[in-house]
Amino acid sequence: MKKLLLALFSLIFLSSGNAQNYLITNVNIVSMENEELLRNQAILVGDGKILNITSMSEPFDFDGKLVIDGKGAYVYPGLAEFHSHIPVAQNGDTQLQEEAMWLYLANGVLRVRGMIGHxxxxxxxxxxxxxxxxxxxxxxxxxxxxxxxxxxPTQAEQMVRDEKATGYDHLKLHPGLEMDEFLAISKTAQELEIPFGGHVSLNVGLEASLKGGYKSIEHMDGYIEALIPDYSRVLDSKIAGPFTMLLVDETDLSKLPALVDLTLETKAWIAPTLTLFDRYFGSTPAEDYRNVPEMKYMSAEQVQNWINAKTPYEKAGVLTKENVQPYLEFRNELLMTLHEAGVPVLMCSDSPQVFNVPGFSIHHEIALMSKAGMSNYEILKSGSVNPARYFEQEGQWGVIKAGASADFVLVENNPLEDLNTLKEPFMVVMKGKIYDRDELKRQLDRIEANYKR
Structure with a gap:
């Protein structure tokens, strides 16, 4: 089936684009409206939207429309990278930005939230x-x-107003804020109705961050710190280690239910970025990542910078398996505790951060979410329905239904049963525009050629 699809989609790409309405027939749809798989369906696309979905067993007439035979492929709404660091254009050079956009598309990533703005x-x-x-x-x-x-606080308030006026969609908070500064940000952001979230500053803490209106807790930051009885140890980075890794065995889990309840009460979201911690703060040596396949899409300088970022922790003896394993296991347990309680999860991998290449890193994140215990459906939901809900655009995209934007991906197998199939999209449709696998491969080959070692 793969060869037939590739040949067919190559022909389609040359002939369709956004020029006309088209019908994709003989597909199985993971709509994400529920867990039901819609078998043997047809999708009518026009003007960048899904115009209609109908069963192949029902009579229909689309005379004059381009018809694409899906050959039994599976269609789902694509993935999200909801914690990214979009490259900056240096002196008007947008190459890195444009490459990142293609790396996302080639991996079926159709929505990206940038978390360090420029x-x-x-x-x-x-x-x-x-x-x-x-x-x-x-x-x-x-x-x-x-x-x-x-x-x-005054400068922080003005900064919120300036970012809202400039047209940003979201505010990102990093560590080091004092309580009065945080409260000024919180008050102004809520007044202007711009969502905000990020890291939890040590002098603010998780409870105040949640009560102050954090919409997303990035990296599940602040939970471990809030569970440690002697907070003075958290404040000492030499004792606590990165992200308080070295104090996991001191957590008081009797405090966790109240934190979960507060997270639910304040309607906060979590952005786990499991792969960031697995790769950056895991026990696998930095050098082992130098030649993993997707590094060929990054410059040698960038990969070396990532190695340089991890190496000091290795030399300091922080990233031993004895330190790392309990920490990563605790993070998995924390994720599942929050998730099973009903806290909504956002799919994100913090690309391009240490050893997380745009697009490719989302598949590492998916594997780790699965390993932690999330179901395939809930993982897909974290990258489709949930991101749309986060920005109050539910139903406009992130689902496959009539009236929604035509943003979806075709793969060979059922992703509700096989998450690995997500790594090899046959076709990506973004706002109705078709990208076949040949085109996506051409773009990947072009990026690789830019960084020949």
């Missing part, structure tokens, strides 16, 4: 929205609020 991200989003550049849906946070960028 002025060059706004024209990037505008070009994609206008159809001038190929890429996923972008949701942009502004420049981050941190101990380094915030100097007073």
């Amino acid at each position: 002025a060059s991200h706004l024209p990037l989003k505008a070009r994609i929205d206008a159809g001038e550049l190929d890429g996923p849906r972008l949701f942009l946070s502004g420049p981050s609020f941190s101990g380094g960028s915030v100097s007073s």
Whole structure:
């Protein structure tokens, strides 16, 4: 089936684009409206939207429309990377940005939330929205609020107002904020109705962050710290280690149910980024990642920078298996405790951060979410329905139904049963525009050629 699909989609790509309505027949649909698989369906697409979905067993007449035989492929709404660091355009050079957009599309990642903002991200989003550049849906946070960028509550308030006026979709908070600065950010952001979230500053804490209106807790930050009885040990980085890794065995789990209840009460979301911790703070040596397959899409300099970022922790003896394993296991347990209680999860991998290549890293994240115990359906939901709900656009995208944006991916097997199939999309459709596997491969080959070792 794969060869037939590839040949067919190559022909389609050359002939369709956005030029006309088209019908995709003989497909099985994972709509994400529920866990039911819709078998033997046809999808009518026009003007960038899904116009209709019908069973192949029902009579229909689409005379004059381009018909694409899906050959039994499975269709789902694509994936999300909801904690990314979109590259910055240096002196007007947008190469890295454009490469990242193709890396996402080639992996079926159709929606991206940028979590460290820069002025060059706004024209990037505008070009994609206008159809001038190929890429996923972008949701942009502004420049981050941190101990380094915030100097007073008054300045923090003005920074919120400036980012809202500039057109950013979200605010990102980093560590180092004082309580009065955080409260100024919180009050102003809620007044202006712009969502915010991020890391939990040690002088603010998880409880105040949740009560103050955090919409997303990035990296599940703050939970471990809130469970440690002697908070003075958390404040000492030499004792606590990165992300309080070294104090996991001191957590008081009797405090966790109250934190879960507070998370639910305040309607906060979690962004786990499991693969960041597995690769950056895991016990696998940094050098082992130098030649993993997807590193060929990054410059040698970038890969070396990632190695340099991890190596000091290795030399300091922090990343031994004895330290790392209990920490990663605790994070998995924390994820499942929050998830099973009903806290919504966002699919994210913090790309391109240490050894997490855009697009490819989402598949590592998916494998780790599965290993932690999430079902295939819930994993897919974290990358489709949930991101749309997060930005109050539920039903507009992230689902396959009439009236929704035509954003979806075709794969060989049923992703409700086989998550590995997500790694090899036959076809990606973004706002109705078709990208076949040949085109996606051409783009990957082009990026690889830019970084020949």
